[in-house]
Amino acid sequence: MSRTITINHVTRIEGHAKIDIHLNDQGKVASTQFHVTQYRGFEKFVEGRPYYEMPAITARICGICPVSHLLASVKACDAIMAVTIPEAGRLLRELLHCAQFVQSHGLSFFHLSAPDLLLGFDSDPKLRNVVGLIEKYPEAARDGIALRKFGQQAIERLAGERIHPSWTVPGGVNQPLSTETRDWILSGLPLARSIIRRTLKTFKAMLDGFPEEADSFGNMPTMHAGLSDYEGRLQIYDGIMRFRDADGKVVASFAKPTEYSKYIGEASLPDSYLKAPYFKPLGYPEGTYRVGPLGRLNAAESCGTPEADQELAEYRQRLGRIVHSSFFYHYARLIEALYASERMEELLNMPEILDTHVRAEAAVNCHEGVGIIEAPRGTLIHHYKVDEKGAMTWANLIVATGHNNLAINRSIQQVAERFVDGNQLKEGAVNRVSAVVRAYDPCLSCSTHAFGQLPMQLRLLSASGETLDSVTAG
Amino acid sequence: MPSKISIRIDGELINAQSGASLLDAALAAGKFIPSLCHMKGLSSVGACRLCVVEVAGVGRLLPACTTPVQDGMNVTTQNDKLRRYRRTILELLFAERNHVCAVCVSNNHCELQALATRLGVTSVRFPYTFPRVAVDLSHRKFAQDQNRCILCTRCVRVCAEVEGAHVWNVVSRGVGSRLVCELNRNWGDSRNCTSCGKCVQSCPTGALAEKGFAVEEMTKRPEPISRLANLRGVHS
Ligand code: SF4
Ligand code: FES
Numbered sequence: 173m174s175r176t177i178t179i180n181h182v183t184r185i186e187g188h189a190k191i192d193i194h195l196n197d198q199g200k201v202a203s204t205q206f207h208v209t210q211y212r213g214f215e216k217f218v219e220g221r222p223y224y225e226m227p228a229i230t231a232r233i234c235g236i237c238p239v240s241h242l243l244a245s246v247k248a249c250d251a252i253m254a255v256t257i258p259e260a261g262r263l264l265r266e267l268l269h270c271a272q273f274v275q276s277h278g279l280s281f282f283h284l285s286a287p288d289l290l291l292g293f294d295s296d297p298k299l300r301n302v303v304g305l306i307e308k309y310p311e312a313a314r315d316g317i318a319l320r321k322f323g324q325q326a327i328e329r330l331a332g333e334r335i336h337p338s339w340t341v342p343g344g345v346n347q348p349l350s351t352e353t354r355d356w357i358l359s360g361l362p363l364a365r366s367i368i369r370r371t372l373k374t375f376k377a378m379l380d381g382f383p384e385e386a387d388s389f390g391n392m393p394t395m396h397a398g399l400s401d402y403e404g405r406l407q408i409y410d411g412i413m414r415f416r417d418a419d420g421k422v423v424a425s426f427a428k429p430t431e432y433s434k435y436i437g438e439a440s441l442p443d444s445y446l447k448a449p450y451f452k453p454l455g456y457p458e459g460t461y462r463v464g465p466l467g468r469l470n471a472a473e474s475c476g477t478p479e480a481d482q483e484l485a486e487y488r489q490r491l492g493r494i495v496h497s498s499f500f501y502h503y504a505r506l507i508e509a510l511y512a513s514e515r516m517e518e519l520l521n522m523p524e525i526l527d528t529h530v531r532a533e534a535a536v537n538c539h540e541g542v543g544i545i546e547a548p549r550g551t552l553i554h555h556y557k558v559d560e561k562g563a564m565t566w567a568n569l570i571v572a573t574g575h576n577n578l579a580i581n582r583s584i585q586q587v588a589e590r591f592v593d594g595n596q597l598k599e600g601a602v603n604r605v606s607a608v609v610r611a612y613d614p615c616l617s618c619s620t621h622a623f624g625q626l627p628m629q630l631r632l633l634s635a636s637g638e639t640l641d642s643v644t645a646g
Numbered sequence: 647m648p649s650k651i652s653i654r655i656d657g658e659l660i661n662a663q664s665g666a667s668l669l670d671a672a673l674a675a676g677k678f679i680p681s682l683c684h685m686k687g688l689s690s691v692g693a694c695r696l697c698v699v700e701v702a703g704v705g706r707l708l709p710a711c712t713t714p715v716q717d718g719m720n721v722t723t724q725n726d727k728l729r730r731y732r733r734t735i736l737e738l739l740f741a742e743r744n745h746v747c748a749v750c751v752s753n754n755h756c757e758l759q760a761l762a763t764r765l766g767v768t769s770v771r772f773p774y775t776f777p778r779v780a781v782d783l784s785h786r787k788f789a790q791d792q793n794r795c796i797l798c799t800r801c802v803r804v805c806a807e808v809e810g811a812h813v814w815n816v817v818s819r820g821v822g823s824r825l826v827c828e829l830n831r832n833w834g835d836s837r838n839c840t841s842c843g844k845c846v847q848s849c850p851t852g853a854l855a856e857k858g859f860a861v862e863e864m865t866k867r868p869e870p871i872s873r874l875a876n877l878r879g880v881h882s
Contacts (some may be wrong), residue, residue: 228861
């Protein structure tokens, strides 16, 4: 008789998800299913709204990375206005985005994943959280808080408001950068960077302690995708989208955002509101690819900033040119945080960034616009269509967690096969299944464009469909 | 020559011009009476009822904007009952349309929002009606979004009385009332609109706004229009 395990409410992720683990007659894992159970339908209710309201509306999709939606949205709006935005506006948007990377990667690493990594996957679940971290590793917890605070404050200084800043507007930004703000951010960067360096050092020293996790947390050949420039240097605000296969060969790349639909198809999965994008030329589900820190560093040739490139070289030396295990999302995330902090300094030292011409104005010049950026969690695509008056007629949003949907599914299966045993959900197994989901730092609110931060649920089901065990991790 | 008369507002003796409205007299004396449909320089219509006050000896509440002062009047502008009525009116305005401040061009610069904050409206006790109302983006420069319209008719009056174009009207009745452009045309197809923008500057909410402004960016300046109206002697 085969059975199913459900993990309800995977904790420490943003959003709401459910995992079913089906056992076969031998009591071994037969298959797993990752369901995202919220739905909000942003695409539908924006119909008829003026396109220039989209940044504000879509920024409400998520309280964790509103800046990403804002930026993808204003880029889509720029395309509808068919304008090239002033250079200073472009640099300032990138600067804001880098600050968000520092903030968001800081949150993901310290608040959401460090408890597993530092306290151990099998440690007491009651203490395996930020509170436990503060108790046992106060310096690490302090570092995490300080890093996040720096990123948040930089965003606040730039955009005036921590969450949902209205500073980024179609055509550019609505205020130039003051020298005070520039100097304030510059003065905070050394501390931020020393925290990231320190964390990288700690992380690298622990790497060898997780052989099983490294081996089974989505350790599989897939394609990887992300933005980089002509020379292959990592880009997070604007660039060429590249797909690289598991052997490291670039299989496709496009510079024009509108071309995304040639390469990315979207499959609907049963029982999940999260669509599953796939690489079209290979079809579904063969065209599985990963985005986010791991995917980006695999897709890019280099970071393009000195310290991050050094770290990247070491990372590749340890793990290979293409890193296959999703366990190393954490590692890649730290390298990216370093990159973002270095890039902030580069940007702030460019004299053009203080230019007061920061916004282009125009009306509707194009009936369709696509904006693509790299959100901290991965590639984010906003695609809008408007009528001649500028009213939205259609929208499609593809978010990072969507791109990773197929990979997350496969990773869960791998972890479950390794760690789930018998008719009961043991704590260590439950946590590892949730942890592999967390490695992707998924934002399920974003992916279904739903609100709220809800935990995840796991179910263990027999072959005949009866529930053997069920856990709400949280 | 208007003569001086005296009235009592909240116990205080105040001199007023005969023929002035209670609202103007109170404002001139530095009193606060909430109002939305009133705009200096335009005729008063008593549409929003936020300015209701008690007048001693009158058995019902009177809108201060359309009630002329009379010698010896004794007026109460603030008490629990009036505050309750005013809050209820605001709640009904919110329930009647789809006001989503967070994504509105007028967020933080909206008279409706500011008044709700000032009068302590923290929640709406009535079920929202979520009406389906049109957004008209056909005008080259301006956008009209009736999700945010409170039917104050300031736009109707400013256009008719100051600009002389009379582009705006209200059709239907009760909760079905809607603002229309001329005989129900798209704004962009209007024959009379001069694109002066006076309606936009007069609108207390984000219902009329300039196109292309992002959230929170639309600030309005009705004062020059009031001064112009006074110069032209539209309504003194
Ligand atoms: S559009 Fe504005 S000014 Fe006109 S009636 Fe509605 S709220 Fe009043
Ligand atoms: S201000 Fe008097 S009724 Fe609106």
